[in-house]
Amino acid sequence: xxxxxxxxxxxxxxxxxxxxxxxxxxxxxxxxxxxxxxxxxxxxxxxxxxxxxxxxxxxxxxxxxxxxxxxxxxxxxxxxxxxxxxxxxxxxxxxxxxxxxxxxxxxxxxxxxxxxxxxxxxxxxxxxxxxxxxxxxxxxxxxxxxxxxxxxxxxxxxxxxxxxxxxxxxxxxxxxxxxxxxxxxxxxxxxxxxxxxxxxxxxxxxxxxxxxxxxxxxxxxxxxxxxxxxxxxxxxxxxxxxxxxxxxxxxxxxxxxxxxxxxxxxxxxxxxxxxxxxxxxxxxxxxxxxxxxxxxxxxxxxxxxxxxxxxxxxxxxxxxxxxxxxxxxxxxxxxxxxxxxxxxxxxxxxxxxxxxxxxxxxxxxx
Amino acid sequence: xxxxxxxxxxxxxxxxxxxxxxxxxxxxxxxxxxxxxxxxxxxxxxxxxxxxxxxxxxxxxxxxxxxxxxxxxxxxxxxxxxxxxxxxxxxxxxxxxxxxxxxxxxxxxxxxxxxxxxxxxxxxxxxxxxxxxxxxxxxxxxxxxxxxxxxxxxxxxxxxxxxxxxxxxxxxxxxxxxxxxxxxxxxxxxxxxxxxxxxxxxxxxxxxxxxxxxxxxxxxxxxxxxxxxxxxxxxxxxxxxxxxxxxxxxxxxxxxxxxxxxxxxxxxxxxxxxxxxxxxxxxxxxxxxxxxxxxxxxxxxxxxxxxxxxxxxxxxxxxxxxxxxxxxxxxxxxxxxxxxxxxxxxxxxxxxxxxxxxxxxxxxxxxxxxxxxxxxxxxxxxxxxxxxxxxxxxxxxxxxxxxxxxxxxxxxxxxxxxxxxxxxxxxxxxxxxxxxxxxxxxxxxxxxxxxxxxxxxxxxxxxxxxxxxxxxxxxxxxxxxxxxxxxxxxxxxxxxxxxxxxxxxxxxxxxxxxxxxxxxxxxxxxxxxxxxxxxxxxxxxxxxxxxxxxxxxxxxxxxxx
Numbered sequence: 001x002x003x004x005x006x007x008x009x010x011x012x013x014x015x016x017x018x019x020x021x022x023x024x025x026x027x028x029x030x031x032x033x034x035x036x037x038x039x040x041x042x043x044x045x046x047x048x049x050x051x052x053x054x055x056x057x058x059x060x061x062x063x064x065x066x067x068x069x070x071x072x073x074x075x076x077x078x079x080x081x082x083x084x085x086x087x088x089x090x091x092x093x094x095x096x097x098x099x100x101x102x103x104x105x106x107x108x109x110x111x112x113x114x115x116x117x118x119x120x121x122x123x124x125x126x127x128x129x130x131x132x133x134x135x136x137x138x139x140x141x142x143x144x145x146x147x148x149x150x151x152x153x154x155x156x157x158x159x160x161x162x163x164x165x166x167x168x169x170x171x172x173x174x175x176x177x178x179x180x181x182x183x184x185x186x187x188x189x190x191x192x193x194x195x196x197x198x199x200x201x202x203x204x205x206x207x208x209x210x211x212x213x214x215x216x217x218x219x220x221x222x223x224x225x226x227x228x229x230x231x232x233x234x235x236x237x238x239x240x241x242x243x244x245x246x247x248x249x250x251x252x253x254x255x256x257x258x259x260x261x262x263x264x265x266x267x268x269x270x271x272x273x274x275x276x277x278x279x280x281x282x283x284x285x286x287x288x289x290x291x292x293x294x295x296x297x298x299x300x301x302x303x304x305x306x307x308x309x310x311x312x313x314x315x316x317x318x319x320x321x322x323x324x325x326x327x328x329x330x331x332x333x334x335x336x337x338x339x340x341x342x343x344x345x346x347x348x349x350x351x352x353x354x355x356x357x358x359x360x361x362x363x364x365x366x
Numbered sequence: 367x368x369x370x371x372x373x374x375x376x377x378x379x380x381x382x383x384x385x386x387x388x389x390x391x392x393x394x395x396x397x398x399x400x401x402x403x404x405x406x407x408x409x410x411x412x413x414x415x416x417x418x419x420x421x422x423x424x425x426x427x428x429x430x431x432x433x434x435x436x437x438x439x440x441x442x443x444x445x446x447x448x449x450x451x452x453x454x455x456x457x458x459x460x461x462x463x464x465x466x467x468x469x470x471x472x473x474x475x476x477x478x479x480x481x482x483x484x485x486x487x488x489x490x491x492x493x494x495x496x497x498x499x500x501x502x503x504x505x506x507x508x509x510x511x512x513x514x515x516x517x518x519x520x521x522x523x524x525x526x527x528x529x530x531x532x533x534x535x536x537x538x539x540x541x542x543x544x545x546x547x548x549x550x551x552x553x554x555x556x557x558x559x560x561x562x563x564x565x566x567x568x569x570x571x572x573x574x575x576x577x578x579x580x581x582x583x584x585x586x587x588x589x590x591x592x593x594x595x596x597x598x599x600x601x602x603x604x605x606x607x608x609x610x611x612x613x614x615x616x617x618x619x620x621x622x623x624x625x626x627x628x629x630x631x632x633x634x635x636x637x638x639x640x641x642x643x644x645x646x647x648x649x650x651x652x653x654x655x656x657x658x659x660x661x662x663x664x665x666x667x668x669x670x671x672x673x674x675x676x677x678x679x680x681x682x683x684x685x686x687x688x689x690x691x692x693x694x695x696x697x698x699x700x701x702x703x704x705x706x707x708x709x710x711x712x713x714x715x716x717x718x719x720x721x722x723x724x725x726x727x728x729x730x731x732x733x734x735x736x737x738x739x740x741x742x743x744x745x746x747x748x749x750x751x752x753x754x755x756x757x758x759x760x761x762x763x764x765x766x767x768x769x770x771x772x773x774x775x776x777x778x779x780x781x782x783x784x785x786x787x788x789x790x791x792x793x794x795x796x797x798x799x800x801x802x803x804x805x806x807x808x809x810x811x812x813x814x815x816x817x818x819x820x821x822x823x824x825x826x827x828x829x830x831x832x833x834x835x836x837x838x839x840x841x842x843x844x845x846x847x848x849x850x851x852x853x854x855x856x857x858x859x860x861x862x863x864x865x866x867x868x869x870x871x872x873x874x875x876x877x878x879x880x881x882x883x884x885x886x887x888x889x890x891x892x893x894x895x896x897x898x899x900x901x902x903x904x905x906x907x908x909x910x911x912x913x914x915x916x917x918x919x920x921x922x923x924x925x926x927x
Contacts, residue, residue, distance in 0.1 A: 006535070008638065008670070009372040010623075011465050011477035014400070106406065110382045110454070117428075117785055118384070118406050166842075329394070332473040 013336065023306045023337065025295040026252055026351070032292040033244060034353035037213055039204045040133065042354035045361050046100040047190045047197055049124045054138040055146055055184065056080050056125075059153055066157055075116035076157055077125045082113045083156065087175050087185035097188055100360060113156075114167060133204070137190075137197045144192070145182045152177055189364060198365045212242035220362050231359060236349050244287040245353050251279040251297075252350040256338060262316040263307065263334075269315075306330045374465060374472065377481055379404035381459045383452035384791055385522060386410065387502070389434075389660070390467040391446045391640075392417045397467045398429060407452060408785055410519060411467065414445040415510060415750055416702075418709040418724055422762070424775035427782045431711055432516070433724070434508045435747060437542065437652035444702040445508060446647065446657035447539070448640040451498055453523055456851070457485040458495055462537070462662050463638055464623045471622070478623035478674070480638050480662050482535075486852060490533035492525065497537040499524045501660060504541060508658060510745050511722065512713075515779065521856040522791045527889040528852065538639075539660040542652045546641045546659055547579065550626065553663045554586065554635060561630050563587035567675050569625040570643035572700035573599050579649050580606050586628060592643075593680060595620065597694025604688055611680040618679045624661075627671050636666045644700040657702075708770075712756070712763040713777040721756045721763055721774070724749055729768035740765075793847060793857055794864060803839050805870040808832065836872050844883050858892055865900045874904045878919065885923050 022028055034042055040050070056077055060067065067073040085103045089111070097104050102124055103111070112118055132138060138146070156174060178185035182192050190197055202221055206214055216234055220226060236245045254276040261269035280299050289296040300309055307316045318327060378386070378401070386407040393413040398421065401409055408428050415433030434445040450461040463479025465471040484491040502520050509516055534557055538549040554563075566587050573594065577583075583590065584606065591609040594600065596619065600610050613619045624647075626637040639661015641647035650656035683691065708729065712721040723731060723742065726749045730739045733756065742751035756763045763774045787795040797803050799811040812830045865877045881897035884890045901919070905912050 006480055006482040006664070007370075007372070008478065008480045008666075009370050010475050010674075011463065011472065011479050012371045012373045013474055014373060014375060014472035105379050106382045110406075118382075329468070329470055332470040336469070336473040 015336065023304050023334070024301040025293075025303070029290060029293045029295045029297070030248065030252075030351035030353055032290040033248065033287070034351075034355075035292060036290060037205070037208055037210050038354040038358055039208060040201070040354070040357065040361070042357045045357040045364075046188070047194070047201075047361060047364050048184060048188055050133045051137050051141060051190065051193060051197065052081075052084060052184055053124055054132045054134055055141060057132065058138060058142070058146075059150060062150070063154055063157075066154070074125070078116040078119055079113060079157065080153065081124050082111055082116075082119055083153075083174075083178075084185060086111045086113050086171070087178055088188045090175055091179065091186070092188060099364075101188060113171060114159075134197050134200045136200055137193050140196055141182075141184070141193060145180060146184075149178060149183065149185075194365055201361065201365070210242075212240060216243075217358075221365065224366065228359065232349070232355070235355060236352065241284050244284070245349075245351075247279075247283040247287060248297075249350045251276065251283055254279045255301075256350075259307065259316045260334075260338060263318055306334065371475060372479075372481075374461065374479065375400055375404045377459075377461055378450065378452065381452050381454065381483070383407040383454040383459070385453045385519065385786060387449075387451045387519065387523075388412070388467060389445075389447040389449040390414075391444060391448065392466045392468040392470070393419050393431070394468045394470075395419050395421070396469050397472070398431075399423075401467070402429065405452075408782065412445070412447075412505065413467070414702075415724065415747060416444065416726075418711065420709045420711070420772055420774045421777075422773050422775055424777055427778045428785060430512075430515070430777060430782055432512055433510055433711070433722070433747075433750065434505065434658070435510065436656065436658045437507060438655040439747070440655055442702065443646055443655055443657045446640050446702075447660040449498070449660055451523075457483060457491075459483045460498060460537075462640075462660065464640060474620065475617070476620055476622045478625065478638060486525070486528065489529050489531035490535075492528045493530040493533045494535055494537050495525070496530055501537065501539045504539065505658070510747055510750060515782075518783065518856070519786075521859065522786060522854050524855045525852050525889075526855055526858075527891060529889065535662065535664040537660070538637075538663055540641075540650075540652055540656055540658065545651050545654075545656060546637070546639070546648045546661065547582070548651070550635075550637055550663060551582070551586075554628065557665065558628075558630060558635060564629045564631065565589040565591065567591045567593065567625070567627040567629070567671070568643050569593040569621065569623055569675070571595055571620075571622050571624070572642040572644055572647075572698050573602065574644040574646070574700060575599070575602065577602050577606075577645065577649070591675075591682075593618075593621075593625075593675065595698050597692075597696060598698035599693050600683075600688065600691055604691075610683045610688060611675075612683060614677075614679055614681045623674075625671070625674070627666075627675070629668060632668070633665050634668055634670070635663065636671060637661055637663050642700055646700055646702075708767045708772075710763070710765075710767075710772050710774045711777070712758075712774045713779055714758070715779045718754060719756060719758055719763065719776060721753050721765075723751045723753070723767065725751055725767060727768075732766045735766050735769070735771070737766075791854070791856065792860060793843070793850070794860055796846065797839060797843055800835065801839050801842070803836070803843050803876055804864065804867045805832075805836065805872045806868055808836055808839065833872075837875075840876050840879050844879055847880075847883055853887075853890055853893065858896075861893055862896050865897065869904060869907050871904075871908055874901065874908060874910075877901050877904065878922075881919070882923055 031042060059080070060073060060076060067076055082103070085101070085106070086108065088097060088101070089108045094104060103119065152174060159170065180186060198221060202218065205217065216238065220231060236249065238246055254272070258269065258272040258276040260266070261272045277299055283297070302309055306319060308319050309316050318330060384407045386405050386409050388401070388409060388411045390411065391414050393411065398411070398419070408430065410430045410432065412432045412434045415435050418431060418433055421429060421431065436443045436445055448463060448466055452459045459481065461479050461481045463477060465477035465479055471477050484495050486492055486495070499520065502523070506513060506516060536549070536553055538546065540546050540549070563586050566583065566589065568590065570592070580602070590606070591611060592603045593611045596612050603610055613621065624639060624642050626643065628635045639659060641657070641659035641661060646657050647659055652658065708723065708725050708727070710721055710723045712719055722745070725731065731742060732739055740753055740755050742753050745752055756765050758776050761776050763776055765772055794803070799807065800815065802808045802811065809832055812832055812835065861880065865873060865880070867873065877897050877900045881894060881901065884893050884897065901915070902912065905915050
């Protein structure tokens, strides 16, 4: 063993999705604004998961004897998700499965479908919720193949084939039976149900009644090719006052720079605040709040987890909680937060309001 | 050796594993959540006891946080090691470096790490793995709580019988008698004896006021370059005529990497790890109240670290700049403050819940905001207390420290252990009830299930299939063992335990079959000896002539039946 087998690396900066990473509540606010326009998950986007989640929930609702409580229900969900990934991985290579497949890093040999353990916590059900997003697609699936698969899945959940040899024989046979034409377990892309799902997805977006935005977006579902730059600029940089994204991003960016100038007492803080306040005034009033969020945007956000706003001095400063290590932690979190401007998913936007997920969906449904 | 920037969590995600052991000084909830998303195995996190967190979501009890102390805790030292060890059924992976499991570590590109996959195909793989496990053994003395869980984990990690062969990549740690520097010198003595070092480069984000052993460093080479943060105290190095470098740009500003590189004519010796180049980190032994540190020493090509130390990132202070140098208020002196924030950890064993509370400000602890104060029991650490008075609601313990409501997820010890076993760490976990190789358990399952052989002939046989099922179960067990290449101390113990479960003749059959299976496997001498011992005992108890049996076994072992 020589040094060839090892890897020395600089540790890349990482964004943390959860917790206290949202000093003014902008992450939450922008997520809610995005949800107002795009009624699906902003995390991983794989059209098949919508059908799969709806199918599993249908399976659970029609097989209530299989579970007594939420814990058991969850275990079944995870085992079925593992089975799905197992089936896909037994047919497709890791490269073919790239792009939003949860659990793609697991080698086939280590996926134990007989237990819910040993799986990443972030799974399809956590991301897609248990609502039936695509009822018509589900109905078609049940008719074509889904109903016939239900007894197989029921047997799979009930089976107690714990002996290694029997497990191997059983799973081999099950995969063979599940990988039939039209089956979810046979293809990680929706293929046969793509048109139905696309129609439902378009209807759902249309149902948000954001007509100006919808008119801009709809053609992307039918374009055979398009430039991604125009997709972003048309939807996120659009100066149309009926679309909020450009106004909000403009202010978020400028506000953060101005707060930074306050806390580090930078000489240009006044001009930065002038820019920020100008950007704020340009935001149409109806975008300063979202029906789903508790937060209302204000020129000076008063509630913050990290900073206090000193009204008499008209400036922000770090909360002094008497702990230097806590202060350092917040300073680092703030550095990381600032960096997000211009680094969101490779675009130059502070937030993308679920548009990365939208783009992935459109690409796969083309 | 590749060189790049890499996502620490990606490195963990791409290695599916059963057990993950993580060592860190500081710890943040955001990082633990991220780990939960990417790591497939259990997560045993050892952290400095003054730097813990309260975990409010511990799904399936897969996260186990253990507060640690240095051997001789005081207000100037800490548990400072940073390591991730991931063990799968076929090998292991480790990541060692400067990054803690805190948000701070991942905010900017300021940490360095080394990762390595071990497949145990070579004896040198085992060598480095065993060095890590030896380190874990030493950590037993740094635990406040849960020594038995830690021992069980080590048993599941250790392959005592695998042969080892020394290798020039060393995992090192400071011990009671040896410092990190002692280990570094030993390494140079072993692999570079007689060779003259050209220079030494040291990167350290933190420094000491004074260095008692700097002359020893100079005896390796007096051409020393030291890479420090902007504003750091330079006097200790200035006095010894070291070249002083500071960040040229943002890329190295606030760096946290700890490196020592000794350059020779043809290659260099590199240390990467948790230890700052300070008295507490690098030069003291545990008996001298050092921090607990660890790292890797290895030989690298000269060009390996050229870019990291390159002039794109650093500028050398000129004589005038050194003469006019002004330390910053934060002069980078190493200092480990205790966090001022309380945290709690609750664990359940059988039905008893013990809550550990780190309470640095000695605030009153109450079940409800206005309720009576709970009397806390002392542990052997200042500020860390425990109580059994708090009950759970929906697997959560809720109480108040001062005015703050604390909500902690209850960690279930039995679920954690069961999780480890289910993930393939136990040979026998799949063989329960009707599939058991324990005659008593199998008989009970057969009786409870009222199982019988149903014949198709006119004669109805009502005999329960106790022997047939047993033979089938043993056969399946042996098949699963055949696939397994390596056996841990835990496996050794569970085999020993299994063959002593009864004195039934079927156990003799099981033991004989195990003996035959392990005869074909290398590095399982203890298991074979244990089987021989048990066979001898059983033959006596079952009145079987030992000589005849031994003659049979010897012939049978070399036969292909």
